[in-house]
Amino acid sequence: MDSLAEYTSTGPRNRRPRRTAVRAVTAGAVVLAVAAGGAYAAGLGPFARDTGPDPAAGKQARAFLADWAAGRLPSAAARTTSPGAAGRVLDSFTAGLEITEPALKAEAEAATEAADGTVTVPFTARMPVAGLGTWTYESKLPLRQQSDGTWKVAWKLSVVHPRLSGTEKFRLEREETKPPEVIDRQGTALSGDELPSLAPLMARLGGNGTDSGARGAIHLVDRATGDVERTEARFGARTVRDKGPVRTTLHAGWQSAAEQALATHAEGKNAALVALRIDDGEILAVANSPASGFNRALSGTYAPGSTWKIVTSSALLLKDAVKPDDVVDCPQYLTVGKRFQNVELSEHPGATFHKDFTESCNTAFISLRDRLYDGELRDVARKYFGVGQEWHVGAPTYDGSVPAPKDETEKAASMIGQGRVQANPLLMASVTATAVSGTFHQPSLTDGNEDTTATTPLPRRVVTRLRAMLRATVTDGTANVLADLPGEIGAKTGTAEVSDAQDNNGWLVAHRGNVAVACVVEEGVTGGGSAGPIVYSLLAAASGDPE
Known part of the structure; x- marks a missing residue:
C-alpha cells in the first residue's frame, strides 16, 4: 500500500494579470528538486503568493526543468519560444560534455517580474560529468506570456548557461x-x-x-x-x-552478489543497491545499473516513499504518540489539500498501527500528522539517524534532506516519504541499520574518514517495536517476497511517485544478521515487485555476516 497514487492539484488557479513593477517572491514558494534519476516533487503548494509573478509562469519553468533533467528534450524545447533551436542546443550541450542526468533546482522564492512582464526564475544546475564529478552553476529562465495567454521560456543560449553565447561554447578535456x-x-x-x-x-x-x-x-x-x-x-x-x-571496507563476495542481482533482476531499469554492516556502518557493496555514469547508490536524490515510514514511526514512537496496538484506521482516501490514496485503493478498517506499517497504509500514517510538530521529522531524522548532517564516507555522497513542510499538504506527503524528503540507497541502508541497532554509525567506504556527525541513540523500547514491525512486514506484509530466505529478516517496501509521466520508483530495505540493505529501482512500479527480487537474490547468494 505504498503508492501515493494521486497527488495532483485539486483545481486550476485563476490567472492573475501581469504586474508592472519588479517584485521578488519572498517566501513560501515551491522549490523544485529534479533528482538525478528523475525523482522530483511537483505541485506542492503555491509557486508564489498574491504579490508575486503569475503562478502559471512558475509552473512552466518547473515543467521545462523537469523535462530537461529527465531527458525529454523535445518536450522541453516545445516549452520555449524557439523549439527547433532549443532542441538542438539542449541535445548537443549534454552530449558534448558527457553530462548524465542533470539535477535542476528552481529557486522560485527569488523569481522576479520586470516592467515588460517578463518573469525570471533563477535555477541551480548540477551536471554530473561522466567519470569526473559534478559541475554546478547558476542560471536564469526568462518567461514571457504569449498571445494565447500561455507562458513560454524566452529562448536564448544563456538559458542553458549564462556564458554560453554565439561566440563562446564549452569544451570538456580529460586527462587520462x-x-x-x-x-x-x-x-x-x-x-x-x-x-x-x-x-x-x-x-x-x-x-x-x-x-x-x-x-x-x-x-x-x-x-x-x-x-x-x-x-x-x-x-x-x-x-x-x-x-x-x-x-576499502568492501567485501568482494557481497559486491559480486550485488552486481549479479542487479544484472539479473533490474530488467534494464536504472537501479542501485547498498549493503553495509549494522554495527559499524562499513559499506560492503555498492552497485548501480547501469554500472557506468552516475552513482545513484551514493549520490542519488530520490523520494524514499514508504521506506521512510521507519523514520516516521520512530518519531511517533519516541513520544508515545501512538503504540503498535492502537487502532489507526486505514481508509482508501484521505484529503489534505490534495487527495492521497493507497495502492489499488486498498483499505483496512479498524487496523492497528502495527498492521498499518506492515501493509504500508499511506492514509493511516497521514492521519497521524498532527501528533508531530511541523519540523519533527526533520529533527528526528537528523538527531537519531544522522540524516542531513555531513558524512565523510571516503567518496562523494548525498546525505539526505528533510525540509520542514511549508503547509499541511506537504506535511502529509512527508509522513510517507514524499514531498521534499530526499534520500538514496546509502542513506536508507543506514536508516535501517540505525533503526534495528539503535545507534547511528557514519557509513564508511575507506579507513580513517573524519566523523563530524553527532547523534543520539534510539531508546531500546523504540528499537524493539521497530524490529517487530519490520519482521512482521516480511512474515505477514508487503515484503513477503523475502519470507522463505533463512535468517530473521526484517524489511520495509516503498513505492514513491515521481511524476504523472513516469511510473513509480520501487524501494525495499532489509536487514539480516549484521547487514542492512537498501535498493531502489527507477520506474519499478512497486517495491516488492521490482526491488524485492534484487534484494532476495543478494541475500540468497551472500549468506553469513562478513568479517
Whole structure:
C-alpha cells in the first residue's frame, strides 16, 4: 500500500494579470528538486503568493526543468519560444560534455517580474560529468506570456548557461590517469572489469592520500579559434602523495552478489543497491545499473516513499504518540489539500498501527500528522539517524534532506516519504541499520574518514517495536517476497511517485544478521515487485555476516 497514487492539484488557479513593477517572491514558494534519476516533487503548494509573478509562469519553468533533467528534450524545447533551436542546443550541450542526468533546482522564492512582464526564475544546475564529478552553476529562465495567454521560456543560449553565447561554447578535456589499486576489507584486489559498478567509483575514492584517478576540466572556449577563455570547472586531484593501494571496507563476495542481482533482476531499469554492516556502518557493496555514469547508490536524490515510514514511526514512537496496538484506521482516501490514496485503493478498517506499517497504509500514517510538530521529522531524522548532517564516507555522497513542510499538504506527503524528503540507497541502508541497532554509525567506504556527525541513540523500547514491525512486514506484509530466505529478516517496501509521466520508483530495505540493505529501482512500479527480487537474490547468494 505504498503508492501515493494521486497527488495532483485539486483545481486550476485563476490567472492573475501581469504586474508592472519588479517584485521578488519572498517566501513560501515551491522549490523544485529534479533528482538525478528523475525523482522530483511537483505541485506542492503555491509557486508564489498574491504579490508575486503569475503562478502559471512558475509552473512552466518547473515543467521545462523537469523535462530537461529527465531527458525529454523535445518536450522541453516545445516549452520555449524557439523549439527547433532549443532542441538542438539542449541535445548537443549534454552530449558534448558527457553530462548524465542533470539535477535542476528552481529557486522560485527569488523569481522576479520586470516592467515588460517578463518573469525570471533563477535555477541551480548540477551536471554530473561522466567519470569526473559534478559541475554546478547558476542560471536564469526568462518567461514571457504569449498571445494565447500561455507562458513560454524566452529562448536564448544563456538559458542553458549564462556564458554560453554565439561566440563562446564549452569544451570538456580529460586527462587520462591510471586509477589507484583498490583492495577489499580482506586484501583481495578489486577489478572494475570484473565488478563494473566499481570502475567509476575507484577514481573517486579518497581520504588516504592517493591519486583520485580521472582528471579533467570544462573550459569556456572561443567558437572560432578554440582558444580557452576561462576554466569553468576542474575535476580530480593534481598531486599524488602515496602510490599504495586503497583499502576499502568492501567485501568482494557481497559486491559480486550485488552486481549479479542487479544484472539479473533490474530488467534494464536504472537501479542501485547498498549493503553495509549494522554495527559499524562499513559499506560492503555498492552497485548501480547501469554500472557506468552516475552513482545513484551514493549520490542519488530520490523520494524514499514508504521506506521512510521507519523514520516516521520512530518519531511517533519516541513520544508515545501512538503504540503498535492502537487502532489507526486505514481508509482508501484521505484529503489534505490534495487527495492521497493507497495502492489499488486498498483499505483496512479498524487496523492497528502495527498492521498499518506492515501493509504500508499511506492514509493511516497521514492521519497521524498532527501528533508531530511541523519540523519533527526533520529533527528526528537528523538527531537519531544522522540524516542531513555531513558524512565523510571516503567518496562523494548525498546525505539526505528533510525540509520542514511549508503547509499541511506537504506535511502529509512527508509522513510517507514524499514531498521534499530526499534520500538514496546509502542513506536508507543506514536508516535501517540505525533503526534495528539503535545507534547511528557514519557509513564508511575507506579507513580513517573524519566523523563530524553527532547523534543520539534510539531508546531500546523504540528499537524493539521497530524490529517487530519490520519482521512482521516480511512474515505477514508487503515484503513477503523475502519470507522463505533463512535468517530473521526484517524489511520495509516503498513505492514513491515521481511524476504523472513516469511510473513509480520501487524501494525495499532489509536487514539480516549484521547487514542492512537498501535498493531502489527507477520506474519499478512497486517495491516488492521490482526491488524485492534484487534484494532476495543478494541475500540468497551472500549468506553469513562478513568479517
